Amino acid sequence: MNVHIDSTATDRVLAPDELEAALRAIGAERYHHLHPFHRLLHAGALTRGQVQAWALNRYYYQAMIPIKDAHALTKMPAPELRREWRRRIIDHDGDGPGTGGIERWLKLAEGVGLDRSYVQSTDGILPGTRFAVEAYVNFVRDRLILEGIASSLTEMFSPGIIADRVRGMLAGYAFITEETLAYFTPRLTQAPQDVDFALRYVKAEARTAAEQAAVLAALRFKCDVLWAQLDALYLAYVDPGLIPPGAFVPAAE
Amino acid sequence: MNVHIDSTATDRVLAPDELEAALRAIGAERYHHLHPFHRLLHAGALTRGQVQAWALNRYYYQAMIPIKDAHALTKMPAPELRREWRRRIIDHDGDGPGTGGIERWLKLAEGVGLDRSYVQSTDGILPGTRFAVEAYVNFVRDRLILEGIASSLTEMFSPGIIADRVRGMLAGYAFITEETLAYFTPRLTQAPQDVDFALRYVKAEARTAAEQAAVLAALRFKCDVLWAQLDALYLAYVDPGLIPPGAFVPAAE
Numbered sequence: 001m002n003v004h005i006d007s008t009a010t011d012r013v014l015a016p017d018e019l020e021a022a023l024r025a026i027g028a029e030r031y032h033h034l035h036p037f038h039r040l041l042h043a044g045a046l047t048r049g050q051v052q053a054w055a056l057n058r059y060y061y062q063a064m065i066p067i068k069d070a071h072a073l074t075k076m077p078a079p080e081l082r083r084e085w086r087r088r089i090i091d092h093d094g095d096g097p098g099t100g101g102i103e104r105w106l107k108l109a110e111g112v113g114l115d116r117s118y119v120q121s122t123d124g125i126l127p128g129t130r131f132a133v134e135a136y137v138n139f140v141r142d143r144l145i146l147e148g149i150a151s152s153l154t155e156m157f158s159p160g161i162i163a164d165r166v167r168g169m170l171a172g173y174a175f176i177t178e179e180t181l182a183y184f185t186p187r188l189t190q191a192p193q194d195v196d197f198a199l200r201y202v203k204a205e206a207r208t209a210a211e212q213a214a215v216l217a218a219l220r221f222k223c224d225v226l227w228a229q230l231d232a233l234y235l236a237y238v239d240p241g242l243i244p245p246g247a248f249v250p251a252a253e
Numbered sequence: 254m255n256v257h258i259d260s261t262a263t264d265r266v267l268a269p270d271e272l273e274a275a276l277r278a279i280g281a282e283r284y285h286h287l288h289p290f291h292r293l294l295h296a297g298a299l300t301r302g303q304v305q306a307w308a309l310n311r312y313y314y315q316a317m318i319p320i321k322d323a324h325a326l327t328k329m330p331a332p333e334l335r336r337e338w339r340r341r342i343i344d345h346d347g348d349g350p351g352t353g354g355i356e357r358w359l360k361l362a363e364g365v366g367l368d369r370s371y372v373q374s375t376d377g378i379l380p381g382t383r384f385a386v387e388a389y390v391n392f393v394r395d396r397l398i399l400e401g402i403a404s405s406l407t408e409m410f411s412p413g414i415i416a417d418r419v420r421g422m423l424a425g426y427a428f429i430t431e432e433t434l435a436y437f438t439p440r441l442t443q444a445p446q447d448v449d450f451a452l453r454y455v456k457a458e459a460r461t462a463a464e465q466a467a468v469l470a471a472l473r474f475k476c477d478v479l480w481a482q483l484d485a486l487y488l489a490y491v492d493p494g495l496i497p498p499g500a501f502v503p504a505a506e
Contacts, residue, residue, distance in 0.1 A: 030498045127477035128484060131384035138391060220499070224380035227497050231381060232481075234495065235488040242487065244480050245283045246473070 014212055016203035022212075023150075023199075023219055027157040030223035033164070037230040037238065042164050044172015046238075048113060049250020051173065053237045055109040056248055057129040057229065059119050061136075062105045066092045068137045075145040084197050091190050104183035111180030124248030128232025136225045143218070146205050149198050150218035154226060155191040156199065162187055267465055269456035275465075276403075276452075276472055280410040283476035286417070290483040290491065295417050297425015299491075301366060302503020304426065306490045308362040309501055310382040310482065312372050314389075315358040319345045321390045328398040337450050344443050357436035364433030377501030381485025389478045396471070399458055402451050403471035407479060408444040409452065415440055 066089045076082045094100020109119045140148040162184045169176045206212045236243045293299050319342045329335045347353020362372045393401040415437045422429045459465045489496045
């Protein structure tokens, strides 16, 4: 595995607030709210089949998040750190049947007309989705916990995109209801809580220029993971519509 | 990591020649000679910048092949098996400075106008390339050696595509010379030799229906790895020309 050295790094150690500003600057340039697929999704400009492709592929990302977070737990020596982080697993997996973020995503997928067991099989997802999501899981497994925690910081930028998405999708698609989008409601409070902890951790623990460069590179990597998933969707289902062999083919509309 | 169960598998054990036929059928449906990027490349229909993007991204695949093969070596208990497989590493890494497949690929990249150290840095490659290539390395690291060897069998289909490529690129691009394409000449003899061994191994060792299904899934996975690299190139540099943040931008032509 290549180590990705941040070519913009200097030897100067940033003050914690400078580090936060540098992290926010990465989001402003590279977060996937800028991707044309999201602009179309939120503008109500996609077909039902294209929205299905998004829900189907994004399911794999949702489903692997607790695996990613379990890898993070394995690198946390202190109970208080693990207590904080395990909340993410609980948020996604729920407290019993029919609860949790993954279940809510399945309801979203069913709400847009997909079959639950087809979604769960992940048979129809794009190879580009699979490779990007697994790159994220492997990154957290293989790197320092500082880098793993930093890679979660794309959530700094998510409340804005979620608000846009829910408003835009409810207005733009007759087949979308508030109930279908129930996944996103708790995320609006969970994400800031998660970010609050992760950002404090990163600002406190990245003390050397090399550690700060690794933190910035981790966030850039994670932006690539999110962006590449939309690239794969765009190529296959929007323009030029090049669906790879074996992937989901929307029904004619 | 998901285990990808072959949904077309039956409980019947295939005869070795039936297994080979099933492997060849996967190539006929999923090998990347069918991808529109290759059709354009071989038809002389790309710009110099698009050919540069291909050479730059494909370098990362070439550069990681010996890492992948070293993972395979770690799973081979017998000296005769390792002796056979290590040839692949020698072919890529050469016998001294200025030799080997990776060096020849760098000459190809320089021949189409790229800077050697920029190529070697892999700074400008697409995230989609990085994730697909690393998925391949991780597959060989994490799976059974039977699956790792089976995943190499896309080479069964490569002599045809290489002949098409060399003929088409020499005819189609004024900036391409035979010397630039020197990478491909030894591949025409190396690949069949590699395939001969790997195919015999797989036909002899995949004795149960489950092992045969795993072998077929491994080849399907590898076709996805190759296809996804061309998908990423196509989206970024052909149509619609959506270059991700931070990736190589060809000079205006």
